[in-house]
Amino acid sequence: MMMIILDITTTAAILFIVASGLLIVFGVMKIVNFAHGAFMTVGAYAALITSYLALPAIAAPFVAFAVGGLLGAAAELLIVRRLYNRPLDAILATWGLGIVIGQVLTLMFGREVQFVPAPVTGTLAFLGNDYSGYRLLLLPAAVVIGALFTALLTGTRLGLATRAVIMNETLAQGLGIDSTRVRLLTFGIGSGLAAVAGAAVTPLASVDPNMGLPWLIGAFMLVMVSGGSLPTLALSCFVLGGLQVLVSTFVSPILGGLTIAVLAAVALRLRPEGFARV
Amino acid sequence: MSDSSATAISLPGARSRVRQLGRLGIPWLLGVLAILVGPWFLDAYIVNILIRAFFVATVALTVDVLWGYSGYLTFGQSAFFGLGAYVLAIVFVRYGFGPGQALAVLLGAMALAAVVAALVGWLSFYPGSTPLYASVVSLVVPIVLVQLLYSGGAFTGSSSGLVGYESFDLSVEAWFRLAGLGVVAIGLLARIAISSDAGRLLSALRDNEMRCAYLGLDTPRIRIVLLVLCAMVAALAGLGYAGFGGIAAPENASFTFGTQLVIMVALGGRGTLVGAIFGALILELASAYLSGSLPFVWELIVGLAFILVIVAMPAGLFGSIRDMAGGLSRKTAGPIVSLQTLPLSDVQSPDEIAVEVSGLGKHFGSLSVLSDVSFSARRGELVSLVGPNGAGKTTLIRCIADGHERSAGSVKIMGHSIDRLPPHRIVALGLGRKFQTASVFESLSVADCLRVASARKHSPSFFTSSASLALPRAALAVVDTSGLGDRLTEEARYLSHGLKQALELAMVLALEPKVVLLDEPTAGLTRVERQRFGAVLTKLVEVERLCVLLVEHDLDFVREISSRIIVLHQGHIALDGTVAEIVESALVREIYSGQHRDRRAGAAS
Numbered sequence: 001m002m003m004i005i006l007d008i009t010t011t012a013a014i015l016f017i018v019a020s021g022l023l024i025v026f027g028v029m030k031i032v033n034f035a036h037g038a039f040m041t042v043g044a045y046a047a048l049i050t051s052y053l054a055l056p057a058i059a060a061p062f063v064a065f066a067v068g069g070l071l072g073a074a075a076e077l078l079i080v081r082r083l084y085n086r087p088l089d090a091i092l093a094t095w096g097l098g099i100v101i102g103q104v105l106t107l108m109f110g111r112e113v114q115f116v117p118a119p120v121t122g123t124l125a126f127l128g129n130d131y132s133g134y135r136l137l138l139l140p141a142a143v144v145i146g147a148l149f150t151a152l153l154t155g156t157r158l159g160l161a162t163r164a165v166i167m168n169e170t171l172a173q174g175l176g177i178d179s180t181r182v183r184l185l186t187f188g189i190g191s192g193l194a195a196v197a198g199a200a201v202t203p204l205a206s207v208d209p210n211m212g213l214p215w216l217i218g219a220f221m222l223v224m225v226s227g228g229s230l231p232t233l234a235l236s237c238f239v240l241g242g243l244q245v246l247v248s249t250f251v252s253p254i255l256g257g258l259t260i261a262v263l264a265a266v267a268l269r270l271r272p273e274g275f276a277r278v
Numbered sequence: 279m280s281d282s283s284a285t286a287i288s289l290p291g292a293r294s295r296v297r298q299l300g301r302l303g304i305p306w307l308l309g310v311l312a313i314l315v316g317p318w319f320l321d322a323y324i325v326n327i328l329i330r331a332f333f334v335a336t337v338a339l340t341v342d343v344l345w346g347y348s349g350y351l352t353f354g355q356s357a358f359f360g361l362g363a364y365v366l367a368i369v370f371v372r373y374g375f376g377p378g379q380a381l382a383v384l385l386g387a388m389a390l391a392a393v394v395a396a397l398v399g400w401l402s403f404y405p406g407s408t409p410l411y412a413s414v415v416s417l418v419v420p421i422v423l424v425q426l427l428y429s430g431g432a433f434t435g436s437s438s439g440l441v442g443y444e445s446f447d448l449s450v451e452a453w454f455r456l457a458g459l460g461v462v463a464i465g466l467l468a469r470i471a472i473s474s475d476a477g478r479l480l481s482a483l484r485d486n487e488m489r490c491a492y493l494g495l496d497t498p499r500i501r502i503v504l505l506v507l508c509a510m511v512a513a514l515a516g517l518g519y520a521g522f523g524g525i526a527a528p529e530n531a532s533f534t535f536g537t538q539l540v541i542m543v544a545l546g547g548r549g550t551l552v553g554a555i556f557g558a559l560i561l562e563l564a565s566a567y568l569s570g571s572l573p574f575v576w577e578l579i580v581g582l583a584f585i586l587v588i589v590a591m592p593a594g595l596f597g598s599i600r601d602m603a604g605g606l607s608r609k610t611a612g613p614i615v616s617l618q619t620l621p622l623s624d625v626q627s628p629d630e631i632a633v634e635v636s637g638l639g640k641h642f643g644s645l646s647v648l649s650d651v652s653f654s655a656r657r658g659e660l661v662s663l664v665g666p667n668g669a670g671k672t673t674l675i676r677c678i679a680d681g682h683e684r685s686a687g688s689v690k691i692m693g694h695s696i697d698r699l700p701p702h703r704i705v706a707l708g709l710g711r712k713f714q715t716a717s718v719f720e721s722l723s724v725a726d727c728l729r730v731a732s733a734r735k736h737s738p739s740f741f742t743s744s745a746s747l748a749l750p751r752a753a754l755a756v757v758d759t760s761g762l763g764d765r766l767t768e769e770a771r772y773l774s775h776g777l778k779q780a781l782e783l784a785m786v787l788a789l790e791p792k793v794v795l796l797d798e799p800t801a802g803l804t805r806v807e808r809q810r811f812g813a814v815l816t817k818l819v820e821v822e823r824l825c826v827l828l829v830e831h832d833l834d835f836v837r838e839i840s841s842r843i844i845v846l847h848q849g850h851i852a853l854d855g856t857v858a859e860i861v862e863s864a865l866v867r868e869i870y871s872g873q874h875r876d877r878r879a880g881a882a883s
Contacts, residue, residue, distance in 0.1 A: 032410070082589050088351045088409060092544065093588040095537060099581030106574045217421060217533075224414055254429040261418045268411055269401050 003131070004249060010135040012241040013142035015260075017200055019219040019226075020145055020195030021140055027228040028166055028186040031083070031090045032220060035075065036194045037212030038098035039068045041105060043195025044086075044202040044211060044225030047116050048109075064190040064199035071101075072191020076184050084183075098212075106209040118203035134203055141200060145193070149230060152189075162186060221264035240264060296323045305552070306466055306547045313458030319449040323564070325454050329522055331562035332457035334514035334539075336464055338558040339551060340508035341539045343468055346549030347477075348504060349409060349484030354398065354416035357423045360531020361394065362387040362516030367440035367526035368433065375444040382851075387513045395509030399502030405491065405700040406683075407498070419535040425762040426610040427528045439527030445763035446521050453522050460518065464511055465551055475520070475729060475738035478722060480504070480729045485719040492679065492713075492733035494705030541584050547594030557597065570849075588696055632657045632708075632793045632825035633678065638687035640673055647673050651687070655842070657792060660815065662836040664829075664860075665846035666869060671829045672714065674846065675795050678827070679704060692792055705734070710791030714798050714829075716778035720771040724781060727770050728753065731785035752822050753787035756780055756814060758874055776807045787818070793825045794818075800835060808832075812839045814842075837861060845869065 018040065025033045033039075043064035050060040075097055083090040118134040153159040164172040165179050173179050198212060205211065222240060226233035240260045248256025317325055337359045344350045364386040373379050398419055400411040427434045434440065448456070471477050480488055483497060490497050500858075520526040529535060538561070546557025561580070568576040587594055593601055633655045640648040648670045655661045663671045677684040678691075681699040689696045691707040701711075719727050725747050731736065732749065747766070749757065757763050761781035765773070770781060779799060786794060800808045816839050818824045830836045836843060836857075843860040845853040847869055853860055860866055 079585060079589055088413065089592060091351070091413070091587050092540065093585050096541075096581050096584035096588065100578055100585065102579060103574045103578035164836070215402070217417065221414070221418075224411070252429065256424050258422055258425050261421055265401060265415050265418050268414070269404070 004245065006007045006131050007245045007249070008238070008242040010132075010138055011245050012234075012237040013138045014135075014201060014204075015218065015222060015237040015241045016142045017138065017145055018194075018197040018215050019222045019237065020230070021190040021197060022147060022191055022219050023185055023223045023226065023228065023233050024102050024149070024193070025190035025228065028162055029080075029084065029183055031080065032094070032223075033080075033187070033190060033194075034091050034095040034216065035097040035101065036094075036219060037189075037214075037216030038101035039072060039191045039194035040198030040201075040212035040215055041207075041209060042071060042101060043068050043198030043200075044116070044207045045105060045109060045198075046195060047199035047202050048114055048207050050199075051116050060116075060119075060199045061196045064195040068195025068198075069188045069192030072194075073184055073188035076187035080187060081180075081183070102209045109209070110269075111209060113206040113208045115206055116202040138200060138244060145196075146230065146234065153230075158182070171244060221261050223225070225264045225267050234265075306462060309462050310459065313455055313462065316726065317454045322450065325450055327563055327566045328559070329450070329453050329457045330519060331559045331738050332454075332461045333515045333519040333522070334542075334562055335461045335555045335558035336457075336518075337512045338539050338542045338546075338554040339461070339464055339468055340512050342543045342548060342551055342554035342727065343472070343480075344504065344508055345540065346551075346554070347472055347484065348480040348501065348795040349487075350402075350416075350501065350505075351409065351413045351540070352416040353413065353533055353540060354419040354507065355512045355539055356533070356536035357420040357531050358391045358395065358512035359390050359516035359519070360420070360423060360427075360526075360528075362513030362518075363520035363526040364427065364434065364440070364516075364529045365390060365444060365513070366445075366517045366520045367435075369441050370443035370445060371854045375446075380446070383517060386513075387517050388510045390515035391509040392506050395506040396502060398509075399498075399505045403498040403501040405498060405702075409458075416536075417533060420531055420536050424528050424529050424533070427531060435701045437528060439525055439530075441522065445524055457518060457522070461555055465555055468551055471740055472854065473743055473813075474740050475733075475743055476740045477790050477856055478726045478730060478743075479733060479738070481721055482719045482727075485721055486717060489713070489717045489719065489785075490730070491701045492705060492711050494702050495730075541580065543594075544579055545583060545587055547597030547600070548592075549597040550594070550600060553594050553596035553855075557594070582823075628658055628823045629656050631655070632659075632691070633827065634690040634693075635674075635678065638674070638684055638689065640670070640677055640678055640683065640685050646849055647763045648677065648684075649686075650845075651849075651851055653844055653851060653854055655793075655825050655827065657825045658819055659841045660819045660826045660828060660839060661844060662828045662830050662835065662840040663844050663846060664831070664836055665852070668848075669846040670849045671846055672797055675711070675797050675827070675829060678797060679709060702734075705789060708792035709794040709795065710786035710789045710793070712782050712786050712797065712799055714801065716775060716782050718770045718773075718778055718781050718785065721769060723767050723769055724773070725766040727781060728757070728786055728788055731788035734789065748854060749784075749788055750790050752790075752818055752824075755817070756787060759810065759814060760784075769867070776803050777800075779803065779807075779811075783814075791824070793827070796826060796828045798829055800830070800832065808835060815839055833861075 021039070022033060022036045025031060025036075043061075046064040046067045047060040050063050051057070055063075075094075079093050079097060080090060083093055119137075125185060151159075153163060161172070161177045161179075161182050165176070165182050166176055168180055194212075197215075201215070202211075222233060222236050225236045225240070240263055244256050244259040247259045316328070320328070335685045337355050339353050341352060344352050344355070369379050369383045369386065373382075398415060402415045427439075428437055430436060450871075472480065479490070479495065479500060483500065487497050507793075516530060519530065542557035542561050543554045544557075545553075545561070546555070547553025565576060565580075579753065591598055631654050635654065636652045638648060638651040639646065651670075651674060653661075663674065665671055673683075678689050678696075680701050681696045681704065691704060691709050694707045696704050696707065699707075705711075719730065722730065728747060728749060731753075732747075736748070757780075760777060762773075762777060762781055762784065765777070770778065773781060779802075780851075783796075783799065800811055803811065812835060815826060815828075819826055819841070828836070828840070840857050843853075843855065843857055844851055845860060845863075845866055847865075852865055853863055855863075
């Protein structure tokens with residue numbers, strides 16, 4: 001029983017880390033970044049390089065954030081900027097970007113699956129159970145990301161400008177907020193967070209050029225269901241991630257893999273605006 | 279104004295009809311010819327690749343119809359393709375090959391695809407669903423299907439798929455011609471259906487779904503039916519693919535294949551049909567040749583080309599060619615020759631109550647926007663709703679036009695309660711709604727906009743585009759007085775603001791409504807246009823016995839044309855009376871005092 005609760009909590013934490021970058025982009029720009037999975041992969045390879053260079057493991061998320069953030073900002077400048085009026089085309093263009101990133105990574109690192117060692121190995125005794133230490137480590141990591149996020153949005157000028165753009169872009173522009181800059185920074189931060197998520201999940205799985213794709217769909221559905229708010233995102237990660245764990249454990253792992261996508265689609269049918277204002 | 283039974287207006291489009299048919303027909307004929315002689319000239323490797331490519335092009339056509347024409351970006355057509363392939367493989371593996379089995383495969387694949395598509399459609403399309411949500415669901419479909427295929431064990435062959443079954447014993451040449459002619463046939467069918475009167479509805483849906491719903495069209499149903507048809511075609515293509523190739527693999531149903539189809543259509547040119555076919559053929563051929571020699575670079579090139587096309591050339595290859603060829607002249611949308619007046623329906627009880635609102639309330643959480651609003655209006659009345667900004671006028675209009683909007687109370691249109699009906703069902707009760715901002719179908723011609731508006735009453739043909747346009751007298755009067763009659767073949771996007779407003783009014787009147795809701799119809803109009811509009815309105819009310827509810831800010835205009843005025847203030851009805859009563863009332867002066875002073879000041883300066 002305790003094991004399942006831990007599974008649910010850590011799964012929710014992983015999902016939250018993965019989806020938060022997508023959420024900020026969707027919230028500000030009303031655009032779905034289909035290159036999110038590719039940016040995750042970039043982060044995973046950043047972690048791989050960090051471990052090759054024998055840098056301390058704690059450096060991995062920072063390297064990942066820098067690489068992902070720069071790439072994301074470049075993508076915003078070159079591509080996404082031109083598509084704000086065509087949100088469905090933005091999905092396609094970012095999907096194309098994902099293909100390009102995936103192929104470049106393949107050319108650079110090859111197709112084969114590689115592994116990054118976890119910074120924390122073995123199990124920890126937690127409330128009388130032995131549990132993967134690294135998975136437990138992701139719990140505070142998710143909390144830190146959530147807290148930083150909230151602090152950024154509520155405690156800084158950039159956050160204030162961002163919230164203004166989310167609520168009413170035309171008005172924000174009229175008040176002298178440079179919404180172009182807000183979007184550039186937002187896309188950069190969102191992509192950087194995707195890369196951090198990629199670095200964070202690699203020790204649990206393997207690294208290969210297409211590893212981000214399966215995560216993309218789940219994260220995407222969670223963001224849609226959450227309706228663009230951070231607390232609801234945390235909630236949907238718990239509820240849907242929890243159901244995924246339960247279905248995987250008690251029914252079948254394959255159906256478990258479908259839980260988030262199917263339940264999210266049905267939930268959205270019943271409540272199209274998402275669950276931001278429950 | 280025209281009271282004659284038929285006003286014939288000849289238009290230049292008529293003469294070119296035959297020529298246009300020829301222009302459309304010749305490329306298709308050349309295509310058929312090329313497919314018939316192709317196997318004699320091409321080497322075996324290319325023929326093999328092209329056969330597969332033809333089946334892929336067939337699904338790509340369905341993606342183009344759904345995305346390019348109706349505006350539904352789908353990643354899910356691969357799932358229906360995969361369904362077709364797997365039905366064939368499963369039946370032939372388990373029961374062997376034979377004519378009975380082949381028939382079962384054909385019927386089974388189409389039926390299964392139709393059922394799944396209907397389910398997906400129900401999930402994706404409902405009043406108020408968004409394009410993004412529909413795309414999300416289309417993404418989930420292939421993912422779910424592939425997982426089910428993986429978990430199917432020996433039944434579906436799991437990750438390696440099903441191979442080694444006996445299939446149709448046809449020569450490669452026969453397969454080539456079958457698959458090739460299949461693409462041409464489906465393409466031609468799609469072309470005819472899309473150019474027909476009914477096909478215009480798809481572009482109308484893409485341009486402005488809300489306007490469609492308020493023209494009385496059951497938009498979710500149209501979209502679901504279209505998806506079911508496209509799914510059946512995709513399943514047929516998948517069936518052919520697996521029948522020829524001898525394999526059904528999870529990749530055939532995958533989300534990745536679904537996105538590849540979108541890429542093919544985007545590169546070839548969405549909304550062109552030809553572009554979808556060539557996009558599919560070229561990508562399939564090129565990847566067969568290049569993925570061997572340049573495995574990852576090839577996909578890199580495709581990715582870059584895709585980004586480039588989406589960002590810089592959204593019309594794609596064929597779309598850009600078409601735009602260059604036809605972009606200089608304002609596109610005419612084909613052969614409309616005459617306007618006709620529909621026979622007048624009798625007005626039986628010219629003074630009956632048309633709108634009855636009682637105890638209506640609307641609140642968002644604890645914020646109450648409207649409370650206890652009750653009034654009624656008869657036919658032949660022009661009731662103006664006035665009040666300061668935020669009084670709830672537009673909200674009231676919304677609550678009358680959409681059964682889901684109000685939080686309390688009841689609304690009756692022509693004696694029928696609107697319950698929780700969606701907009702298109704309320705239109706059927708006799709309601710027409712004109713939006714605040716001119717809401718027309720930008721990419722359709724003026725005539726087609728009007729034709730879409732008549733589609734509810736006179737179901738359009740699926741095969742032909744008609745040469746005349748029959749409108750009720752009221753709509754025709756608006757077309758005549760506004761000058762729209764001279765511009766019937768022009769795309770609506772080229773009209774001035776005033777003409778767009780007139781067109782939308784004509785579209786609403788084409789519904790032959792008994793009640794018309796007008797939300798600030800004169801905003802942004804010139805003085806002359808406004809006066810003309812007022813004259814048209816009063817005539818509609820007197821002659822056609824319409825009941826008009828008008829939201830207006832301009833009190834002078836309201837005073838000239840209204841038969842009654844209702845003053846809304848902070849979500850309540852503050853006053854309801856004749857023009858004289860309202861204008862004299864102290865309350866109105868008080869509510870409007872700021873506005874009055876402004877106007878005086880404006881007049882004085």
